[in-house]
Amino acid sequence: MTMLMPAFELHQPKTLDEAVKLIAAFKGDFDILSGGTDLLPNYKCGLNAHKNVISLQHIAELREIRTGKGDSPQKEKGTVPFSGLEIGGGVTLIQLERDKNVPASVRDCAHHVASPLLRESGTVGGNLMQDTRCHFFNQSYFWRRTLGYCLKADGDRCHVVPNLNEGGKNVLNTKVCVATNCSDLAPMFMVLGASVLLVGPQGSRTIPLTQMYAGDGIERFAIKRGEILAKIILPASTANWRSGWKKLAPRQSIDFSVLGVAAALELAADKSVKSLRVGLGSVDVRPVMFDYGAKSDQPAPTSYLFVDPAKAPPQVAGKKLDEALINQIADHVKTCASPKLNVPMEPAYRKKMAGVLTRRLLTELAAG
């Protein structure tokens, strides 16, 4: 009754330049297709479909994984991410998990996305830029019409946090959508210090991945619409860090994660903590990262709408990552995690699990 694909025009540029020109020409009435395992089901549900779909599938330059040319002289300064590994936005998840140059933790993370069939289509760029998810959004036209359309598609109210959006206004005097970002790769790449090369009609630029996302389920990105995620750049500086990944999902295959925890750990020669980052997925409108080793008072960049700012992060630099410290960090992660009742499994449960999975992951990393 409801699951028919709406008509759209499919464009298949062969180069990034062509793609960028198309984007400029369509003035917003387009979507970028890179795999389609997220976009096309949404189209079938009638969710914000556009007239033009630009497929990146035939752009060869997006489908490469390239290693860097050696260690970075700027590593010590820790400023500019060096091109340790460049992963094209159109690289499929299967390609990513099989490439021996890719860090084991990233490969493991990619391996646990969806199912083998979906990973054959799904891409790195698609995974990072996938739409946010919500019980009240990822439904058929019939379903949404029955309950009443929501903010994120066709409507003006929120069924998850109706009070926050009463009368079209909330405390921040703007509508807020709390749909959940369920990207598995995003927190993993974040803790490894990834940046992204964006290419759009206004040129290209490289920004840290942590700065790509915005704090709203509808306005998901802090980048311009039409900027193509051309590359993920993993710095060589984190190549020797210990990193890992844990996923919570109702089933071991197919499912979107309802919680993802990634972590990367840099140890000094005396085995004390030099850097420690923990990334969280599927608990908020965007992937969240806590940088416990950062020099500032706040674990940047956690500046985040639903994170409890009163909860002071534990100081980790120079300390041994022992059981007590791990518990402190796990407790902090749990406290800050603020899942919503809009994807499977109860928020309170997922919040609790954020602590459990963080503790388990850090324990593994500490043990080497």
Place this chain on the structure above:
Amino acid sequence: MPIVRTSGLTRNNQQLNRGIPTGGDERAADSKAPTLTQEPPFNIIGQRMPLKDAFKKVTGEGVYTDDMKFPGMLYARILRSTEVHAKIKRIDTSKAEAMPGVRAVVTGKDAPNKFGVLPVSNDETAMAIDKVIYAGEPVAAVAADSEDIAAAAVWAIEVEYEPLQAFLKPKDSLKETTPELQLHDKVDKAFPKSNIHKAVDQEFGEVTTAFKEARSTPNGTFLFDGINHGFTEPHAVLAHWDADERIILYTPQQVPHYTHRALAKVLELPMHRINVVRTMVGGGFGGKSDPFPHEMIACLLAKRTRRPIKLTMDREETFLVNRGRHPSEIKVALAFDADGKLTGMDSDALIDGGSVGSFGVVSTYYNGVLSNGPYYLPAFRYHGKRVYSNRPASGAMRGHGSVNPRYATETLMDMAAVELGLDPCELRMRNFLPENCLTPFHKFRITSNGIREGLQEVMRLSDWKNKWGKMPYGRGIGVGCGFYISGSALPIHWNKLPQSTVHLKIDMDGGITVHSLAAEIGQGSDTVLAQCVAEVLGVNMDRIHVRSQETDLAPIDLGSYSSRVTFMAGNAARDAAEKIRADLAAAASKLTGQPAKYFDFTGEKVVCRSKPSVAVTFMEALHEAQAERGALIASGCYQAPPLGTEFKGSNAGLSPSYSFSAYICELEVDPETGFVQPLKIWAAHDCGRALNPLAVEGQLEGSIHMGLGQALTEQMRYRGGQLLNGNFLDYKIPTPFETPEMEIVIVESIDPEGPFGAKECGEGGLAPIIPAVGNAIYDAVGVRMYEVPMTPDRVLRAIEDKKRLGK
């Protein structure tokens, strides 16, 4: 004595073969042909053989309804209610009708006659009339040149609703209400002002005394979420009102006969002007056994347009049609004496029927009476109520009515064992019904019963005695038992017709056509009928062609539900084949001069038993028998014997035979996350005789997989009256990762009445796995699970409650 046989691990790589081909000479020389057809050893019975339709299915050659295309065919779409409970004030179809490409629009008023699978609750109409009672109920339907046009046109139909108070909690439906707020005009007679569909009260024996004198009285209230069959093929039908003024409906039905009857009522046509054609069924599990509104709608549109109409649903619509397992709240107490003997049971079930009656009257009885086994129960009290609510209808699903209460009783059995200091398997052994007995009150006739041997075997295989109570925290082992009917002994429609009739036709080509209306729904119905015929006539499987699709061609059979096909249609097939065999034996006698009664049928030959050198081929006997007569035809049938006793509702649960199961599950619980990972299942099932062990294993593996879904992950979740997870991403059917290794034990108790000794194996094997999981969780982490599915958050909450409250 029953035979216990282990078939080995089910993840076997047995090479499939295409059955046993009609032999050339070299094959005939190879085979050590057995000498008798009706007693073991058998030729065909007991062979592991792929199902007759397997190759068509795996190659994609099989034709499902949605694959079919007719010249001039139109596409239909249904407009579904966007209200949960509301009066329909106005329907305006004019805008839809005016759209280019729209050929017809129908609404509820076009077909007001009520229907339903049970004559006692004919409470459905093709589409809603005057009011809607769930979000998703058909309100109108459109036939158009394309699916896109039809899909757009349904939303051009204007419907004005006046919302009414919704009944979403079963307890609300118990209350007295106004006629306006009653979902149906006919409700249980004892509660005329309520939304109670059916109430059942039974009490037998000295229940109060049993509890007063009991040494252990475990009790609990158990909650079950509703679940859906999750069959692969969504509902799809194709209807054609042809130039001869006949309606042909192509539908993947488990029970073409009931659809045939319902169509006659709704369309106001004599049955002989309707041909119901069962197409290949992509899974049923009870979810395709009701006559459905969409079947009526396709026919109405076909009648209106005189063109073929195809109506294929998406997954969400299929979920909304539902008829899955009832959401239930079941309160049960058991009484045991100091020896661990079960002395009484007191049970109260409130089951949420959703929008319509469906099989619900039967479900209400089954929730109680199917607890009268596999244990001897000397005192029994049951109060059951099924209520209407504003949600998609519940109905029959694999293990109909027995699964949820089975979880409750098996959990309480375990609790009693702990309290009495007994091994849970030992406690069960002390209570099993014997062979050849009647249950005390309902007079269920237990004939063969191999449950003891089954339980012993799975205990041995699982090393139960060294594991139960002895494994480290987080790892556990649990047991669950069950029993189930081999077909309902009494038909839904009261009449004198046999429950199964099978026709055979053999012409000079030597092909044997089996006509039956038992529906092949993937369970192996066609194959088992072919096996029964081939065995009796001593021929090979490739001679047998089963035609089980059309009501025009097939004699009436009550279809594929209540695990009746092997037992009833199998017996009918054997009966028909025996009649043909008598003809062929007479012909062989004529050809050889030996008395007809001395002939055996084996290896494509008709052989004289006393002088094996005297033999004719099957074809020679056939051609002789055909002389001056033409094709051989025969009709065989099966009718269950008179059973049971005489009180209101005493028919429910009666069956000519019962299957028995005993399962053990070993699993791991992550005490910090609550995740449960089953590690291995040992499953013993007494199916009388395994006519096709490959198919029996398949049914049991499927039952276990499906049961694990209900046990751990599957639940129909709602937001108000709206189903929240009507798709296969959010409705969590276990994947291979969640499915453990299984070891299937087939117990052959050789039933005296089943065909070649067979009983059911398609449904009874589901129920025991759920309590086996629950009891293993208890063994692993010491908590009892009162909510099913046992999702990680629920398991974790139970573990934390135990820590906090120390209980």
